[in-house]
Amino acid sequence: MGKNLTSRSEDYSKWYNELVVKADLAENSAVRGCMVIKPYGYAIWEKMQAELDRMFKETGHQNAYFPLFVPKSLFEAEEKNAEGFAKECAVVTHYRLQNDPDNPGKLRVDPDAKLEEELVVRPTSEAIIWNTYKGWIQSYRDLPLLINQWANVVRWEMRTRLFLRTAEFLWQEGHTAHSTKEEAIAEAEQMNDIYAEFAQNFMAIPVVKGLKTESERFAGADETYCIEALMQDGKALQAGTSHFLGQNFAKAFDVKFTSKEGKQEYVWATSWGVSTRLMGALIMTHSDDKGLVLPPNLAPNQIVIVPIFKTDEQFEEITNVVNHLMKSLRSKGVTVKYDKRDTLRPGAKFAQHELQGVPLRIAIGTRDLENGTVELARRDTLSKETTTIDGIEDKVVVLLEEIQSSLYNRALDYKNTHTTKVDTFEEFKDVLENKGGFISAHWDGTIETEDKIKEITKATIRCVPLDSVNEDGKCVFSGNKSSKRVLFAKAY
Amino acid sequence: MGKNLTSRSEDYSKWYNELVVKADLAENSAVRGCMVIKPYGYAIWEKMQAELDRMFKETGHQNAYFPLFVPKSLFEAEEKNAEGFAKECAVVTHYRLQNDPDNPGKLRVDPDAKLEEELVVRPTSEAIIWNTYKGWIQSYRDLPLLINQWANVVRWEMRTRLFLRTAEFLWQEGHTAHSTKEEAIAEAEQMNDIYAEFAQNFMAIPVVKGLKTESERFAGADETYCIEALMQDGKALQAGTSHFLGQNFAKAFDVKFTSKEGKQEYVWATSWGVSTRLMGALIMTHSDDKGLVLPPNLAPNQIVIVPIFKTDEQFEEITNVVNHLMKSLRSKGVTVKYDKRDTLRPGAKFAQHELQGVPLRIAIGTRDLENGTVELARRDTLSKETTTIDGIEDKVVVLLEEIQSSLYNRALDYKNTHTTKVDTFEEFKDVLENKGGFISAHWDGTIETEDKIKEITKATIRCVPLDSVNEDGKCVFSGNKSSKRVLFAKAY
Numbered sequence: 004m005g006k007n008l009t010s011r012s013e014d015y016s017k018w019y020n021e022l023v024v025k026a027d028l029a030e031n032s033a034v035r036g037c038m039v040i041k042p043y044g045y046a047i048w049e050k051m052q053a054e055l056d057r058m059f060k061e062t063g064h065q066n067a068y069f070p071l072f073v074p075k076s077l078f079e080a081e082e083k084n085a086e087g088f089a090k091e092c093a094v095v096t097h098y099r100l101q102n103d104p105d106n107p108g109k110l111r112v113d114p115d116a117k118l119e120e121e122l123v124v125r126p127t128s129e130a131i132i133w134n135t136y137k138g139w140i141q142s143y144r145d146l147p148l149l150i151n152q153w154a155n156v157v158r159w160e161m162r163t164r165l166f167l168r169t170a171e172f173l174w175q176e177g178h179t180a181h182s183t184k185e186e187a188i189a190e191a192e193q194m195n196d197i198y199a200e201f202a203q204n205f206m207a208i209p210v211v212k213g214l215k216t217e218s219e220r221f222a223g224a225d226e227t228y229c230i231e232a233l234m235q236d237g238k239a240l241q242a243g244t245s246h247f248l249g250q251n252f253a254k255a256f257d258v259k260f261t262s263k264e265g266k267q268e269y270v271w272a273t274s275w276g277v278s279t280r281l282m283g284a285l286i287m288t289h290s291d292d293k294g295l296v297l298p299p300n301l302a303p304n305q306i307v308i309v310p311i312f313k314t315d316e317q318f319e320e321i322t323n324v325v326n327h328l329m330k331s332l333r334s335k336g337v338t339v340k341y342d343k344r345d346t347l348r349p350g351a352k353f354a355q356h357e358l359q360g361v362p363l364r365i366a367i368g369t370r371d372l373e374n375g376t377v378e379l380a381r382r383d384t385l386s387k388e389t390t391t392i393d394g395i396e397d398k399v400v401v402l403l404e405e406i407q408s409s410l411y412n413r414a415l416d417y418k419n420t421h422t423t424k425v426d427t428f429e430e431f432k433d434v435l436e437n438k439g440g441f442i443s444a445h446w447d448g449t450i451e452t453e454d455k456i457k458e459i460t461k462a463t464i465r466c467v468p469l470d471s472v473n474e475d476g477k478c479v480f481s482g483n484k485s486s487k488r489v490l491f492a493k494a495y
Numbered sequence: 496m497g498k499n500l501t502s503r504s505e506d507y508s509k510w511y512n513e514l515v516v517k518a519d520l521a522e523n524s525a526v527r528g529c530m531v532i533k534p535y536g537y538a539i540w541e542k543m544q545a546e547l548d549r550m551f552k553e554t555g556h557q558n559a560y561f562p563l564f565v566p567k568s569l570f571e572a573e574e575k576n577a578e579g580f581a582k583e584c585a586v587v588t589h590y591r592l593q594n595d596p597d598n599p600g601k602l603r604v605d606p607d608a609k610l611e612e613e614l615v616v617r618p619t620s621e622a623i624i625w626n627t628y629k630g631w632i633q634s635y636r637d638l639p640l641l642i643n644q645w646a647n648v649v650r651w652e653m654r655t656r657l658f659l660r661t662a663e664f665l666w667q668e669g670h671t672a673h674s675t676k677e678e679a680i681a682e683a684e685q686m687n688d689i690y691a692e693f694a695q696n697f698m699a700i701p702v703v704k705g706l707k708t709e710s711e712r713f714a715g716a717d718e719t720y721c722i723e724a725l726m727q728d729g730k731a732l733q734a735g736t737s738h739f740l741g742q743n744f745a746k747a748f749d750v751k752f753t754s755k756e757g758k759q760e761y762v763w764a765t766s767w768g769v770s771t772r773l774m775g776a777l778i779m780t781h782s783d784d785k786g787l788v789l790p791p792n793l794a795p796n797q798i799v800i801v802p803i804f805k806t807d808e809q810f811e812e813i814t815n816v817v818n819h820l821m822k823s824l825r826s827k828g829v830t831v832k833y834d835k836r837d838t839l840r841p842g843a844k845f846a847q848h849e850l851q852g853v854p855l856r857i858a859i860g861t862r863d864l865e866n867g868t869v870e871l872a873r874r875d876t877l878s879k880e881t882t883t884i885d886g887i888e889d890k891v892v893v894l895l896e897e898i899q900s901s902l903y904n905r906a907l908d909y910k911n912t913h914t915t916k917v918d919t920f921e922e923f924k925d926v927l928e929n930k931g932g933f934i935s936a937h938w939d940g941t942i943e944t945e946d947k948i949k950e951i952t953k954a955t956i957r958c959v960p961l962d963s964v965n966e967d968g969k970c971v972f973s974g975n976k977s978s979k980r981v982l983f984a985k986a987y
Contacts, residue, residue: 034562042557065534070526089592096588098651100581159590
């Protein structure tokens with residue numbers, strides 16, 4: 004199975020597409036641009052959801068659910084937001100099908116069931132949510148309102164790729180309301196920090212925290228915070244965004260509150276989200292030519308155990324030992340699966356688990372039973388060792404932590420060595436062409452320069468890093484004055 | 496707050512609608528027939544999801560995700576299913592909006608962005624899933640395929656009610672594929688049993704397990720198993736269904752497998768689902784004129800603690816005791832919330848928690864501190880007692896179990912006393928009119944009789960109970976021969 008995977012050096016894009024399908028993560032569906040998330044891929048997404056949901060709740064957020072549809076008149080209320088998403092909206096215009104008189108057995112849209120007002124399938128939920136918040140917020144006592152939603156959204160993208168860009172995707176979207184600007188900004192920053200922490204501690208992906216430039220900002224936001232990650236091919240991937248929305252939606256939907264001082268004021272807002280796109284980031288950061296590599300903190304199975312036997316009696320003996328071992332591994336909080344399928348040979352099982360990125364594999368044969376040993380294989384380094392069963396639980400726990408931090412350190416090292424300071428445009432183009440990665444360069448702060456650099460090189464400003472220091476410099480393109488370096492890259 | 500609730504005897508339907516809104520469970524949205532599930536309501540749904548998900552996984556099912564949209568040509572492939580849902584389908588016809596030249600600042604559907612093939616927003620996912628399974632199933636080795644999906648679905652209902660009947664609702668839908676008819680039937684029965692177990696052990700709702708008659712069957716099913724519950728107003732509510740789909744979808748989508756014997760055979764199928772409708776059942780089974788009553792196993796907070804104080808110093812003293820108490824309650828697995836809001840008086844807090852159905856309330860005042868006591872109030876019986884803090888954790892655990900079983904027993908008693916055997920149609924009409932509940936009566940097995948009874952009385956056959964015994968009898972309407980009693984009722 005793994006053998007058939009195109010190598011990364013040969014064609015990175017093809018490698019990715021093949022890997023997603025062969026590792027049973029997702030596949031294209033009969034609906035243009037929409038994917039089917041297969042059980043193994045969905046199990047990883049569920050682990051992500053569980054951790055993020057815990058982090059949201061620990062910071063005081065509650066989940067709720069808002070309608071899938073947004074009436075057109077609400078959708079267009081916040082003009083910038085509407086303009087930003089109008090070109091990719093799926094629109095429901097009718098609410099009934101009927102038998103097609105010209106084609107027996109076929110259906111057609113019932114022309115008499117046209118909606119008075121068209122419904123937009125949510126590309127994001129600010130409009131429907133702020134229209135709802137209007138009824139929930141009267142006084143400062145109702146604030147802050149800290150709500151998150153797990154949902155599907157639809158953006159009709161022309162070019163789609165599994166997980167990275169799909170017409171329908173799954174995500175969470177937080178929508179909060181505050182009585183002051185400062186509190187809303189602090190919330191937007193906090194949630195971006197949570198995304199960074201999640202990426203680093205669970206996905207083992209180092210990220211740069213930063214602010215988007217005006218042209219890359221979310222439609223309707225005053226400021227967009229983001230986390231940017233770097234993939235193995237030197238392209239950047241926006242992994243999460245957190246928006247300070249100012250009073251834009253409060254004004255569009257007339258949401259005011261009575262302050263402690265008895266004044267009527269517009270509410271301040273944030274929204275923030277991560278999506279199944281994170282799956283793409285996870286895959287592209289760690290995986291290799293043999294297949295997926297999963298960090299233990301997000302692996303549906305951290306260990307798989309494969310028995311190697313010839314007779315039923317041997318199988319039974321091995322299974323007795325394995326049952327005991329699984330019990331003690333589980334008591335240490337390790338997730339383990341016993342692959343006792345009788346339809347596959349051990350070699351085929353090894354290949355499958357390698358392709359699917361299971362962090363550790365234990366193989367037990369009859370000779371192992373005699374010796375009190377097992378074969379222990381690491382997915383990240385592809386190394387194997389023979390080790391005693393006695394005390395293996397503790398060893399495994401240490402190893403899983405080691406794999407988790409080793410994956411992170413490898414990715415961090417890649418990111419660091421692929422972040423290049425450049426001071427001339429020649430150098431800029433050279434690095435972009437021959438090395439890739441983030442380019443740290445001075446920029447004069449104008450949209451014109453940003454656009455021209457994009458036009459010439461296809462690189463965009465990924466973010467103004469939050470930790471960017473003030474230094475006098477000259478714009479890498481225009482030569483005009485600049486006080487800060489920003490990060491450029493080609494991006495997904 | 497609670498005082499404003501219409502009483503059940505006055506207007507049960509109005510009581511329900513008010514309760515859902517006032518207890519902060521859900522509200523109507525700007526989108527016709529679509530609801531907003533508010534944080535408190537959603538927290539209950541999350542507890543339901545967690546338990547059901549665990550039960551599904553323990554029986555070998557995995558979660559996955561399939562597209563929201565179903566191309567019309569796939570939707571119509573299984574004709575009965577398509578016919579059953581065609582009249583309530585939301586249809587996406589366009590994929591873009593544009594600026595409306597006649598109305599500056601407004602948007603309109605871009606006439607150039609018409610889809611070649613319309614997309615149905617899934618009312619249920621058999622079509623898109625079986626079209627996908629075609630690629631996943633080749634051999635008996637690929638079976639059984641045991642998959643569940645948590646998702647939103649849309650059915651354009653004309654008359655909607657919060658939770659009970661909404662245009663969009665949340666649900667889970669299991670879709671399994673099997674190599675034999677027997678195995679598929681066993682799966683459909685197993686999932687119906689799981690629903691019954693969940694209703695009884697978590698929702699504290701006794702249910703009747705049964706089979707639907709042909710006219711009440713799911714469109715596309717060979718057999719529909721169901722669980723039926725009885726609400727306090729004597730109306731029945733279908734709380735879950737599990738369908739044996741025969742080979743209908745396998746034939747419609749040409750899904751065959753190679754059997755062990757090397758033959759090509761069509762695959763056997765089931766599908767099964769429960770939805771946010773369960774919230775309606777939960778509310779209507781237990782709640783009273785003061786508001787919601789929640790079984791402890793599904794309450795977001797099993798206990799709420801309210802401090803009663805005048806000075807900051809008193810508050811601090813109470814809080815010290817409460818923090819200690821919460822820690823030891825949590826160590827026993829009890830979920831507890833400390834309501835220390837300074838914007839509400841104790842009386843208002845009591846009313847709110849009563850309205851929201853928190854099973855137990857603990858109030859602690861300064862005199863309690865001196866005496867080492869608290870006031871402990873039960874939501875189900877509305878009784879109060881003063882009890883010592885010492886040993887209260889164990890008392891609370893016992894009480895929560897007692898409340899859970901007491902709610903179940905009360906509902907069971909209601910169901911039993913409201914299930915009436917009748918042998919004449921006069922009696923049938925009399926019981927239906929004056930007592931309500933399930934009517935156990937003989938039926939001749941014809942659709943004509945079923946339709947006529949429905950026409951005359953509005954009662955439908957809820958199910959043929961699985962435990963219905965064979966006995967010679969005469970149809971309550973036609974007088975024709977019958978071998979079994981079935982359950983009639985007016986239903987939600």
